[in-house]
Amino acid sequence: MERPKFPDETIRRMPLYLRCLNRLIILGKDTLTSKELSEFLGVKPTKIRKDFSYFGDFGTRGVGYDLNNLVREIRNILNLDQEWKIAVAGISNVGCTILDHLEFNQPGFQITHAFDQDPELIGDTVRGVTVHDVTEIENQLSGEGIQLGLLAVPAIEARGVADSLVDAGVKGIINLAPIFIDLPEDVEVVQMDLSSELGRLVYHLTNS
Amino acid sequence: MERPKFPDETIRRMPLYLRCLNRLIILGKDTLTSKELSEFLGVKPTKIRKDFSYFGDFGTRGVGYDLNNLVREIRNILNLDQEWKIAVAGISNVGCTILDHLEFNQPGFQITHAFDQDPELIGDTVRGVTVHDVTEIENQLSGEGIQLGLLAVPAIEARGVADSLVDAGVKGIINLAPIFIDLPEDVEVVQMDLSSELGRLVYHLTNS
DNA sequence: TGTTGTGAACGAGTTCACAGCG
DNA sequence: CGCTGTGAACTCGTTCACAACA
Numbered sequence: 001m002e003r004p005k006f007p008d009e010t011i012r013r014m015p016l017y018l019r020c021l022n023r024l025i026i027l028g029k030d031t032l033t034s035k036e037l038s039e040f041l042g043v044k045p046t047k048i049r050k051d052f053s054y055f056g057d058f059g060t061r062g063v064g065y066d067l068n069n070l071v072r073e074i075r076n077i078l079n080l081d082q083e084w085k086i087a088v089a090g091i092s093n094v095g096c097t098i099l100d101h102l103e104f105n106q107p108g109f110q111i112t113h114a115f116d117q118d119p120e121l122i123g124d125t126v127r128g129v130t131v132h133d134v135t136e137i138e139n140q141l142s143g144e145g146i147q148l149g150l151l152a153v154p155a156i157e158a159r160g161v162a163d164s165l166v167d168a169g170v171k172g173i174i175n176l177a178p179i180f181i182d183l184p185e186d187v188e189v190v191q192m193d194l195s196s197e198l199g200r201l202v203y204h205l206t207n208s
Numbered sequence: 209m210e211r212p213k214f215p216d217e218t219i220r221r222m223p224l225y226l227r228c229l230n231r232l233i234i235l236g237k238d239t240l241t242s243k244e245l246s247e248f249l250g251v252k253p254t255k256i257r258k259d260f261s262y263f264g265d266f267g268t269r270g271v272g273y274d275l276n277n278l279v280r281e282i283r284n285i286l287n288l289d290q291e292w293k294i295a296v297a298g299i300s301n302v303g304c305t306i307l308d309h310l311e312f313n314q315p316g317f318q319i320t321h322a323f324d325q326d327p328e329l330i331g332d333t334v335r336g337v338t339v340h341d342v343t344e345i346e347n348q349l350s351g352e353g354i355q356l357g358l359l360a361v362p363a364i365e366a367r368g369v370a371d372s373l374v375d376a377g378v379k380g381i382i383n384l385a386p387i388f389i390d391l392p393e394d395v396e397v398v399q400m401d402l403s404s405e406l407g408r409l410v411y412h413l414t415n416s
Numbered sequence: 417t418g419t420t421g422t423g424a425a426c427g428a429g430t431t432c433a434c435a436g437c438g
Numbered sequence: 439c440g441c442t443g444t445g446a447a448c449t450c451g452t453t454c455a456c457a458a459c460a
Contacts, residue, residue: 005415008408009429015407019386033441042388045441046431053443061437061442078407079414109406147413148406172409174402178227180250188412190405194382197398198317198356199223199286200216201380204396205355206287207213217451241419253419254453261421269420270460 006077010051016041017051018074025067033064080108087113087141087170089134089161090152109148113140117157134161141168148172155179162189214285218259224249225259226282233275241272288316295321295349295378297342297369298360317356321348325365342369349376356380363387370397 020040034045059065114129115137124131132140149165151173158177172188228248242253263281267273322337329339340348357373359381366385380396
């Protein structure tokens, strides 16, 4: 960890930048300014420049940024040059569809295991991955080096399943269940909560 | 808008509080302290007290907060006493399942319309709601007073569908598609992006 | 005593204004 | 001249320390 610490919000924007830059490269672009990028993403140019400046001078004054350099650097910062393996728990409801849908399957991520508690689903193959029973999490994952888990089970089961994932060595969990999960310090949990966002939306609509 | 402005982050936490408080009421509890709530939600007690203090003195020193008062007040602040109607676009993939799954169907929200572009789905009934073609959005929603939209279509179509929703009078959109949508000032957009969160997770795992 | 309520200090992130450079 | 890069000001949110009070 000799690398300077980047602000958390900057890190959060990196995947956005990356996705946009990749699209532009495919379209044959090779240089762009912070102003252009700003229009694609709705992020102010100064914020973009500040973000990019954290990892050194990648732009050329008067010209803009070299797309390929930028992509290489962001992938490097986010550590996407290695393949990150993901186990999905709760494949029936959200798990699989959300993955497809959010088209996050950019290079760098790979779904290797899927679990559910519905007997109907166990044994099925979803997206090329066989669905196992949630009670099998530890057995199946042990020694596989799975670092990430996507927790998409109902709230009541979320804590138990999260514990299983952690016991199996998972170090980072995205929790889609609307419940707080208390885990050891060395496990990172990111909460994605639709009702929080709905609440915020409704508040803004009535107060402005 | 005589009500004092609450910080955005406070508003975002309100639905979390609400959900937890409702559960506790069902369990027969009628009073709780900021410290107890803190343990349920992983939010520091001082933050909770600050949040609650924005809407006046609802606690009793030495005792804690009255659960029913609190719930009533939060529902009021979030404007959940009226019914908010939601149109879901992209029912096939995420739309419906995410709704079920995230069990956001707390009182205050109601899904009234569903749209998709897949001919296979059009005409089907999902959760008691008939699925219509996305091209029908304006026809179907006009005059219905739908305020909210859940945008769960692929990124390529997201902008077009968002425009339709706005033309039909929708004022708030939750965008699950991984693309920035530029809409008129008076329309509120909340972005929920899995890959941003995955990126953040991976960064933290490798840098700590 | 126990817990709320809150001004003040602190910290993180954004924006601004402009210096630096191709 | 145009666009990047950046210290400084500002804004927003969190935490702290402690006063207020049942």
